[in-house]
Amino acid sequence: MHSTALRSTALALLVGLQPAQAADGLGVAFVHGTGAHTNALRDYWQPAIIDSVRQGLPDRRNYVVINCDFNQYMWKPKAAGCLAGQLSGFIESRGITRLVVITHSNGGNVVRWILSNPTYDRRYPKIIQTLQKVTALAPSSAGTPLADAVVNGSTFETLLGWLLGLRNDAVRQQQVGHMATYNAQNLYGTGGRPALPTPFRAVVGSDVDSAPTDADSYCGGYAANLGLEFTRNWLSSCSDGFLDCSSQKAAGTVWFTDTARTHGAEPLSHNQSRRACFGLGTLLRDDLTQ
Incomplete structure (x- = not known):
């Protein structure tokens, strides 16, 4: 009876430790948008x-900020290849x-x-x-549509250079018609296509505040x-200054639209x-372990 009690106690301790051990392996990666970044x-x-988000990690060292060349088409070695390399290294080095x-x-x-092309690269x-x-x-x-405007050389192309860059492959990729083709043939998660193998939840920006008197x-x-x-x-009237809300909602599911959860029901511009x-940082932090 004594040995049975000891075994039961040991089992209870082991079961009790498992969630903590699993939590220690939680990590977060921050993946930037268009641009070639080194920092x-x-x-x-x-x-x-x-810093706000990583406060939600059991081990606050378990984060990585990705630096890749996302001026390339998404499948290119300097884009998805670079991302796969840095994510793989992070997973391995931090357990x-x-x-x-x-x-x-x-x-x-x-x-x-x-997520949509698991056989394309052995690291995926x-x-x-x-x-x-x-x-x-x-x-x-x-x-x-702004990508279309840049590629087509519209009159306000130079005004969009700060936002998109000028006619690089990532801009060409983000033309509305091009993304429709990629979504239909190469990517999962949009309407009528297979679901992505992991939850992909969008935070949607719906407006831009720019009044000089508004802090x-x-x-x-x-x-x-x-x-x-x-x-x-x-x-459209629902946009963050760069993307229509419909584009932001096109893949996966919507976690929330900005004003539903931000402080003061404030909208989030594409920069914000x-x-x-x-x-926003607190919302992302609290969601890490959910």
Whole structure:
């Protein structure tokens, strides 16, 4: 009887330890959008949102900020290949057993490429197996008319250079018609296509505030928000200045639309959805272990 009690106690302790041990293997990766980055922590995200989110990790060292060349088409070695290499290295070096990816804008398309094409690269299956969920901030899942405007050389092409770059392959990829083709043939998660193998949840930006007298217009940079207010003229009434809401909602599921959960029901411009604006960092932090 005594040995049975000891075995029961040992089993209870073992079972009790399992959640903690699993939690220690939780990690988060931040995947930037369009652009060739060598320091996305500073130049794309900024430390405030990274530091806010990683407070939700059992081990706050278990995070990585990806630096790749997402001016390329999503499947290229410098894009998805680079992302796969950095995610694989992070998983291996930190002993990650459950990975959360937080991505922004076109980064969501690169992540979807990996999830949709597991046999394309020998590193993809391990990443997919480890990936618990993707939180896609303002993903360009159905492209943007602004990419069409840049590629077609419209009169305001130069005004969009700060936002998109000029006619690189990632911009060509994000043309509305091109994304429709990729979604129909190469990517999962949109209507009528197979589901993605892991949850892909979008945070949708629905508007831009740029009134100079409104303090909220300055979060993320007033000049950027003013520019996004201008580009909304070429988009639908529900847009973040770069993407229509319909594009952001096109793949996976919607986690929430900005005003439903942000402090003060504030909208998130395309620039603000990658910054610590209106409680976004806290929302992402609290969701890590959900």
